[in-house]
Amino acid sequence: MPSATLLGQALISGVLAGGMYGLLAMGLSLSWGLLRLVNLSHFALAFLSAYIVYELGTKYGVAPWWSAAMVVPVMFGVGAAQYWLFDRFHVNELASLLITFSFAVIVEAGIQIYWTADYRRFETHYSTLSFKVGPFFVPVLELVLCVVASVLAWGTWMWLRKTYVGKGLRAAAEDADIAAAYGVDHRKLAYLLSGIGAAYAGIAGTFIALIATLAPAQIWAWLGVVFAVVIIGRLGNPLGALLAGMLIGASESLAMAVLSPAWAPVVSFSVLIVILLWDPEWL
Amino acid sequence: MADLLAVTGLRAGYGRAVVLSDVTFRLEAGEAMAVLGRNGVGKTTLIDSIVGVTRRFDGSITLAGRELAPLSPEERAGLGLGWVPQERNIFRSLTVEENLTAVARPGAWTVDRIYGVFPRLKERRGNMGGALSGGEQQMLAIGRALATNPRLLLLDEPTEGLAPIIVEELLSALVRLLRAEGMAALIVEQHAHKILPITRRALILERGRIVHQGASAELLADASLLERFLGVTRR
Numbered sequence: 001m002p003s004a005t006l007l008g009q010a011l012i013s014g015v016l017a018g019g020m021y022g023l024l025a026m027g028l029s030l031s032w033g034l035l036r037l038v039n040l041s042h043f044a045l046a047f048l049s050a051y052i053v054y055e056l057g058t059k060y061g062v063a064p065w066w067s068a069a070m071v072v073p074v075m076f077g078v079g080a081a082q083y084w085l086f087d088r089f090h091v092n093e094l095a096s097l098l099i100t101f102s103f104a105v106i107v108e109a110g111i112q113i114y115w116t117a118d119y120r121r122f123e124t125h126y127s128t129l130s131f132k133v134g135p136f137f138v139p140v141l142e143l144v145l146c147v148v149a150s151v152l153a154w155g156t157w158m159w160l161r162k163t164y165v166g167k168g169l170r171a172a173a174e175d176a177d178i179a180a181a182y183g184v185d186h187r188k189l190a191y192l193l194s195g196i197g198a199a200y201a202g203i204a205g206t207f208i209a210l211i212a213t214l215a216p217a218q219i220w221a222w223l224g225v226v227f228a229v230v231i232i233g234r235l236g237n238p239l240g241a242l243l244a245g246m247l248i249g250a251s252e253s254l255a256m257a258v259l260s261p262a263w264a265p266v267v268s269f270s271v272l273i274v275i276l277l278w279d280p281e282w283l
Numbered sequence: 284m285a286d287l288l289a290v291t292g293l294r295a296g297y298g299r300a301v302v303l304s305d306v307t308f309r310l311e312a313g314e315a316m317a318v319l320g321r322n323g324v325g326k327t328t329l330i331d332s333i334v335g336v337t338r339r340f341d342g343s344i345t346l347a348g349r350e351l352a353p354l355s356p357e358e359r360a361g362l363g364l365g366w367v368p369q370e371r372n373i374f375r376s377l378t379v380e381e382n383l384t385a386v387a388r389p390g391a392w393t394v395d396r397i398y399g400v401f402p403r404l405k406e407r408r409g410n411m412g413g414a415l416s417g418g419e420q421q422m423l424a425i426g427r428a429l430a431t432n433p434r435l436l437l438l439d440e441p442t443e444g445l446a447p448i449i450v451e452e453l454l455s456a457l458v459r460l461l462r463a464e465g466m467a468a469l470i471v472e473q474h475a476h477k478i479l480p481i482t483r484r485a486l487i488l489e490r491g492r493i494v495h496q497g498a499s500a501e502l503l504a505d506a507s508l509l510e511r512f513l514g515v516t517r518r
């Protein structure tokens with residue numbers, strides 16, 4: 001059994017790493033839950049954003065926050081354009097999964113063609129910065145990520161609950177035809193939401209560029225666990241996605257510390273199975 | 284033109300099936316009209332055709348002089364149709380209050396004023412729509428229609444399947460809406476003797492056609508007509 005300090009450190013690192021899961025899960029959860037579109041290209045958009053932030057930073061010395069200020073609005077546009085395509089061709093839930101999977105594979109190929117399959121790392125003087133709280137180390141970048149993810153999750157949650165647009169989206173997600181008969185313009189709202197989801201991929205990508213080592217195939221590295229997080233946090237619930245992300249991050253990290261790294265996915269996917277068996281209406 | 288709603292030569296249905304034929308009637312502002320008829324004669328199809336969720340083959344429907352035919356249900360709602368569907372169709376995953384505010388449009392009907400008509404809704408404002416009883420769902424469905432600040436309410440069997448005491452509660456709320464607030468309404472009802480006293484005029488449908496149109500009071504007094512088309516004997 002590892003020491004209490006080690007476990008505490010594992011918990012902190014896990015929760016902070018879970019912030020990234022939550023951030024990635026949020027956009028996916030919004031489009032799946034409220035538009036019934038399973039957007040696998042979300043991961044590809046996040047990595048494309050990461051590569052662009054990397055490129056701008058290493059080649060032209062652009063600070064990542066300025067890169068983000070450019071990339072995030074562009075991603076919003078990409079998300080809105082994706083919705084246009086889905087709407088134009090009446091794409092259903094299953095087809096959306098297959099189409100966006102294909103889209104992700106194409107983006108992956110594009111990344112590989114332009115940036116090659118080599119590992120890339122965006123080194124900054126703050127990428128390894130951390131501070132100490134008692135015996136524990138807290139990495140600064142991951143902490144910033146968690147703060148950003150929390151603000152986004154909370155803000156999005158409130159937006160869905162308190163604004164006319166947010167409530168209209170939830171009503172239309174439940175019954176688009178009825179909502180329309182009460183004047184809720186489902187399409188206009190869907191463009192907005194699809195754009196927001198992709199913009200979140202842009203934000204996640206900015207942090208990926210700073211925290212992770214980039215390689216084209218990494219697009220798929222988080223797919224499984226983020227999917228589990230999306231479902232555990234409940235579709236369409238951004239706050240749930242963040243909390244589930246932190247929960248899974250923490251349990252993975254503890255499983256790694258106590259058992260071995262191979263156990264990490266066992267924990268999260270067991271939780272997923274138990275939830276789905278326990279409440280079939282969870283989805 | 285003083286007509287709020289004018290339906291002229293309407294032929295409508297679903298897919299290839301024609302349900303309504305040659306339906307023509309008018310409704311003035313502030314007027315309440317009962318739509319009567321046995322099961323399956325096309326009462327819901329008439330309401331749904333005004334809302335815009337059926338297939339129109341022919342004829343015209345105007346609201347305050349504006350032709351609705353080319354408009355989507357969204358656009359029609361924007362012109363002032365307040366629909367209370369037969370299935371109620373409230374948003375189950377939204378709270379009672381969210382059901383009202385999600386569709387609200389500015390106007391005299393605020394959430395507080397709707398709570399004034401249906402105090403039960405206020406008590407349950409934080410509950411999910413799916414957790415309501417049948418009667419409460421019906422009140423919410425009416426409240427939701429009012430929240431859009433409509434010019435015309437379209438009520439499809441508002442008392443269907445409800446306990447008698449709830450029916451009384453709903454009807455007295457309806458009377459308030461029609462009399463005190465001067466709301467224009469088209470009300471589909473099975474209980475002729477309950478709805479005729481609170482409406483000015485009535486029409487009877489039979490196999491998709493209007494077979495009688497006239498003052499509610501006269502129809503209420505005409506036992507043979509009620510018997511013939513509705514199979515009801517006056518109590």
Ligand SMILES: Nc1ncnc2c1ncn2[C@@H]1O[C@H](COP(=O)(O)OP(=O)(O)OP(=O)(O)O)[C@@H](O)[C@H]1O
Pocket residue numbers: 297300302320321322323324325326327328329369
């Ligand atoms: N979605 C639909 N597709 C095809 N036919 C339909 C559809 N809805 C109703 N009909 C048919 O149209 C006819 C009229 O139905 P409608 O629901 O308008 O009757 P109604 O007078 O409202 O009956 P009820 O009193 O039972 O509510 C019926 O013969 C019914 O079978």
Ligand SMILES: [Mg+2]
Pocket residue numbers: 326327328369439
């Ligand atoms: Mg009906």
